Amino acid sequence: MSHATDSNRMTGALDASSATFVDAIVVGAGMGGMYAVKRLVSEGRSVLGFEGAPDVGGVWLHNRYPGARVDIEAYYYSFLDPELYGSWKWTERYPAQPEILSYLRHYAEHYDVRRHFRFSTWVEQMLWDDDAHVWQIRSSDGATVRARHVLMATGQLSKSRELPFPGGEDFAGEWVETSHWPDHEVDFSGKRVAVIGTGSSGVQVITELAKVAGSLHVFQRTPNYVVPSQNSPIDQAKYDDFASRLPEVWNQVMESGPAYLAPVSVRNAKDMTPAERLERLESQWEFGGLAMTFAFPDQRTDWEVNDLVSNFVRNKIRSSISDPALADLLEPANYPLGTRRLCVCNGYYETYNNPNVSLISLRDEPIERVTATGILTTKRDYEFDVIVSALGFDAFTGPVDAIDIRNSVGARPTDSWKRGPHSYLGLMLHGFPNLYLLTGPGSPSVLVNFNVHNVYHVDVVADLITHMAENGLTSVEPTLEAQEDWKERSQAVADGLIRKQVENYMTHVNEDGTRFFVPYAGGWGNYVQIVNDVVAQGYEGFEFEVAGGPHRHDKAAAVVA
Numbered sequence: 001m002s003h004a005t006d007s008n009r010m011t012g013a014l015d016a017s018s019a020t021f022v023d024a025i026v027v028g029a030g031m032g033g034m035y036a037v038k039r040l041v042s043e044g045r046s047v048l049g050f051e052g053a054p055d056v057g058g059v060w061l062h063n064r065y066p067g068a069r070v071d072i073e074a075y076y077y078s079f080l081d082p083e084l085y086g087s088w089k090w091t092e093r094y095p096a097q098p099e100i101l102s103y104l105r106h107y108a109e110h111y112d113v114r115r116h117f118r119f120s121t122w123v124e125q126m127l128w129d130d131d132a133h134v135w136q137i138r139s140s141d142g143a144t145v146r147a148r149h150v151l152m153a154t155g156q157l158s159k160s161r162e163l164p165f166p167g168g169e170d171f172a173g174e175w176v177e178t179s180h181w182p183d184h185e186v187d188f189s190g191k192r193v194a195v196i197g198t199g200s201s202g203v204q205v206i207t208e209l210a211k212v213a214g215s216l217h218v219f220q221r222t223p224n225y226v227v228p229s230q231n232s233p234i235d236q237a238k239y240d241d242f243a244s245r246l247p248e249v250w251n252q253v254m255e256s257g258p259a260y261l262a263p264v265s266v267r268n269a270k271d272m273t274p275a276e277r278l279e280r281l282e283s284q285w286e287f288g289g290l291a292m293t294f295a296f297p298d299q300r301t302d303w304e305v306n307d308l309v310s311n312f313v314r315n316k317i318r319s320s321i322s323d324p325a326l327a328d329l330l331e332p333a334n335y336p337l338g339t340r341r342l343c344v345c346n347g348y349y350e351t352y353n354n355p356n357v358s359l360i361s362l363r364d365e366p367i368e369r370v371t372a373t374g375i376l377t378t379k380r381d382y383e384f385d386v387i388v389s390a391l392g393f394d395a396f397t398g399p400v401d402a403i404d405i406r407n408s409v410g411a412r413p414t415d416s417w418k419r420g421p422h423s424y425l426g427l428m429l430h431g432f433p434n435l436y437l438l439t440g441p442g443s444p445s446v447l448v449n450f451n452v453h454n455v456y457h458v459d460v461v462a463d464l465i466t467h468m469a470e471n472g473l474t475s476v477e478p479t480l481e482a483q484e485d486w487k488e489r490s491q492a493v494a495d496g497l498i499r500k501q502v503e504n505y506m507t508h509v510n511e512d513g514t515r516f517f518v519p520y521a522g523g524w525g526n527y528v529q530i531v532n533d534v535v536a537q538g539y540e541g542f543e544f545e546v547a548g549g550p551h552r553h554d555k556a557a558a559v560v561a
């Protein structure tokens with residue numbers, strides 16, 4: 001069956017409310033989903049998008065808490081789209097959430113993306129029909145749609161982590177989550193406020209709320225490294241220069257380690273004098289933000305060098321806090337920098353010098369439960385008007401597991417992830433044809449600039465769909481061998497990393513103590529080269545079929561083995 005005849009394609013006029021068969025379903029209207037819809041529609045594919053939220057924006061719609069801000073410079077944290085780059089005006093190097101959401105809405109309007117989406121509609125179930133080579137999708141509005149391809153643009157950080165203690169529903173005051181911030185104004189002025197969690201979102205919201213709350217109690221489990229971004233107005237001359245040679249900038253980004261241009265050192269600390277090292281550390285600090293993770297290449301693998309960087313930041317932290325006892329609690333003394341996500345926020349530690357801010361270490365007094373009036377720890381009963389939960393995300397598996405996805409033998413993608421989430425190239429899973437996990441486990445994912453990553457992954461998938469359409473192919477999936485090989489390759493590049501040796505959300509620890517590092521850690525440029533080579537070799541490691549051909553039940557069964 002040819003691609004052109006197997007759909008009710010309504011190019012340019014697809015009615016998102018009534019389509020029953022489309023070339024592609026896109027789940028999620030964040031950056032990845034919007035670009036996927038735009039790219040596929042521009043090639044004449046019939047596309048239907050689903051988004052559980054009422055509008056586009058993804059994390060930038062959900063996470064509209066005070067202080068939410070990007071930690072990759074605006075020069076690179078965008079679609080790098082030639083049609084829009086030059087005309088869009090950013091105000092700051094690291095824009096705040098409202099500005100990023102405006103940019104995403106502008107993108108949606110410019111490309112008329114919204115009309116392809118069903119908003120406030122969650123995809124709940126997906127069943128693979130191995131005879132017809134289509135996915136059957138059921139959504140929360142009760143509708144069913146069939147699609148040849150499904151692009152999971154559900155993000156890695158869109159499903160919140162469950163509360164690790166009981167009683168959340170008992171609280172009589174206002175309970176809010178940073179990851180799903182309400183769209184009404186939350187009044188904190190003069191109120192008794194608690195924030196639980198001191199990760200990236202926690203530190204940002206704490207710094208803002210401390211300015212207005214009557215009292216602010218921060219519940220901290222693990223102290224994080226928080227570095228200032230050294231934010232400033234965007235360098236318009238630099239931005240305009242980039243706009244004038246965007247294809248060249250894009251190519252540089254595609255060859256870079258983190259998928260954006262940053263002061264990444266190629267000189268090991270071990271080859272420098274102490275004075276040179278200090279100068280390097282100070283200049284990274286002055287640049288700001290994630291630059292501290294790129295001070296020396298050997299800080300990722302050499303514990304002594306990592307100590308050097310970690311101690312440099314710890315000293316900066318201590319110098320910002322007036323009370324030494326408080327500094328003891330806030331200093332991330334027990335693990336190396338760059339192994340958990342580095343938090344970026346200006347003025348975080350100074351916040352604790354204010355008399356209205358108190359820190360409660362959950363190591364000393366764990367939370368027993370939330371009560372009607374506040375929080376009960378093992379030591380005290382605290383009373384609050386508002387509780388802010390900033391507990392982070394169920395990364396990698398959460399959004400995939402939230403949908404009942406079944407292949408032809410009833411297996412789910414996460415069935416094979418018990419010893420760590422993985423896939424072929426971080427994009428597709430053996431046994432699950434025509435299902436694309438954008439920025440999925442086994443891709444650089446959370447280690448790089450997500451936006452560029454999404455654009456690249458969508459481009460790869462769109463080209464693959466075109467390849468199949470042109471050759472009359474109706475299903476594609478990676479071979480088990482290729483997937484296993486990628487798993488080994490991606491573990492090999494992570495093996496020497498300090499990051500794999502300490503507890504963090506990227507490292508999956510098995511019951512037998514073995515560790516599996518989820519993202520591909522070999523660098524963005526290398527990853528792109530590998531994927532480009534796979535494509536150039538005629539989609540090496542992928543198997544294609546035509547509907548009506550031999551069944552693949554035996555292969556799908558391998559997934560649950």
Ligand SMILES: Cc1cc2nc3c(=O)[nH]c(=O)nc-3n(C[C@H](O)[C@H](O)[C@H](O)COP(=O)(O)OP(=O)(O)OC[C@H]3O[C@@H](n4cnc5c(N)ncnc54)[C@H](O)[C@@H]3O)c2cc1C
Nearest residue numbers: 028030031032052058059070071072122123154155158450
């Ligand atoms: C506060 C915060 C700050 C961040 N800052 C940065 C940064 O500085 N740099 C960086 O590179 N990355 C950052 N990230 C990571 C961020 O996730 C990515 O940058 C990027 O926005 C992800 O886009 P996405 O389209 O892949 O996914 P998302 O933006 O997560 O969008 C996924 C969408 O899918 C929807 N969805 C999920 N499941 C379903 C379903 N079953 N049915 C229908 N819809 C569904 C969700 O509602 C969501 O809107 C940040 C994340 C957060 C939370």
